[in-house]
Each structure stands twice: as C-alpha cells, then as structure tokens.
C-alpha cells in the first residue's frame with residue numbers, strides 16, 4: 001500500500017511532523033504552505049496582543065517562518081525558537097542565520113513533556129510563550145507539558161498564546177471535525193482539542209486564565225491565556 005505521508009517531513013520514528021509538503025531553500029530554510037497563507041494575520045494578531053516590548057519563547061517553531069516574519073516587521077519583539085525535531089531545528093537555525101538579527105535566537109531543544117526545559121528556565125526573561133499548531137498533532141501530554149512549562153517560565157500577567165484549530169464547548173466546524181478524524185486515524189493520541197473542555201481545565205490547573213479568543217481564517221483560533 002502506498003504511504004500516504006511519503007512526502008511529508010517526518011520524525012526519526014517515521015511519524016509525520018506536519019501534514020503538508022514543505023519546500024526548502026538550499027540554505028536549509030523550510031517553507032510551509034499553510035504559514036505562507038497565515039503568517040501575515042498571525043503576526044498582526046500577535047502584535048495586537050503582545051506587550052510593547054515582547055520577549056517570546058516559541059514552542060514547536062516548525063519551519064521557523066513565524067519568528068522570522070515577526071522580527072522583519074518590528075524592533076519591539078525578540079523571538080526564541082524551540083522544537084524537539086532536529087530537521088525543524090535546522091530550518092529554524094537557517095532562518096536565524098538568514099535574518100542575522102539579535103532579535104531572533106535559538107533554536108533550543110524543548111520537549112514540552114520534559115519536567116524541566118533546561119536553560120530557558122534558568123536564565124531567560126520571556127514575557128510570552130507562543131505555540132502554533134502543536135497541541136492537536138502531538139499526544140495530549142504535550143499540551144499539558146506546555147502549560148506546566150509556561151507556568152514555570154512566565155511571571156504574573158505574562159501570556160501564553162496558542163494558534164490553531166479547536167472545538168468550542170462540544171461544537172466543531174465540519175472542516176475541523178474531518179481534520180480531527182484524519183488525525184486520530186493517523187494516531188489515536190492526536191486530535192483537534194476542545195478549548196473549553198480539554199484545554200481550559202489544564203490552563204486553570206497551571207494558573208492560567210483564558211483571556212481572549214480571536215477567530216482566524218480557516219476555522220482557526222488565536223487564544224490568549226494570562227498567567228495569574
């Protein structure tokens with residue numbers, strides 16, 4: 001049988017990392033078609049939410065395009081990449097070297113499920129954590145670890161911002177329902193999460209309050225939590 005994920009970037013264990021074909025430049029920068037479509041609106045939305053001087057730790061940076069796009073637009077945001085996947089980290093490093101800016105740092109190796117995130121917990125002064133499109137394409141423990149780690153790093157009133165597809169209180173858009181079924185067929189531990197049912201309780205257990213939900217194109221949301 002043909003491997004339906006044959007052209008997708010994969011982890012060492014053969015799991016697809018992202019359910020799309022990604023092109024790469026000779027210098028190692030990868031390009032995600034979905035980020036090509038959403039990077040402007042994600043950047044503009046983040047700029048409305050972030051503090052005027054923001055230091056962002058991005059979790060699961062993937063190709064690295066969001067950070068590179070952000071720092072090309074403003075001097076007021078510093079951005080640090082992270083991921084668990086070596087190929088993705090290579091792309092992030094290539095974007096950082098292409099940008100050649102002290103606003104763009106990393107990548108650092110962070111697996112959200114680790115009980116300690118290493119140096120970023122010891123010496124960094126982040127006031128925001130941003131994570132796009134990870135919590136549905138990883139076991140739920142990755143989402144739990146994201147909130148736990150963010151609570152160790154952030155101070156009171158700092159923010160954790162998620163971007164991606166969600167269900168809302170049991171309601172789900174048809175396209176997200178199809179996506180949920182597709183994800184669960186690939187791995188039963190994956191799946192589009194319900195913001196109120198799955199995510200808010202985890203956020204609250206870790207001291208985060210749901211602050212803003214912003215509708216984005218293609219049935220995605222940007223969701224801001226504030227650390228209490």
Ligand SMILES: C[S@@+](CC[C@H](N)C(=O)[O-])C[C@H]1O[C@@H](n2cnc3c(N)ncnc32)[C@H](O)[C@@H]1O
Pocket residue numbers: 017018019032035059060061062063083084085088110111112113131132133134137138142
């Ligand atoms: C679908 S990609 C999203 C990448 C990028 N944020 C975007 O929006 O295109 C999922 C990313 O989650 C990362 N990831 C999966 N499990 C993780 C974990 N436990 N901790 C940190 N990153 C993880 C993968 O390596 C991959 O880069």
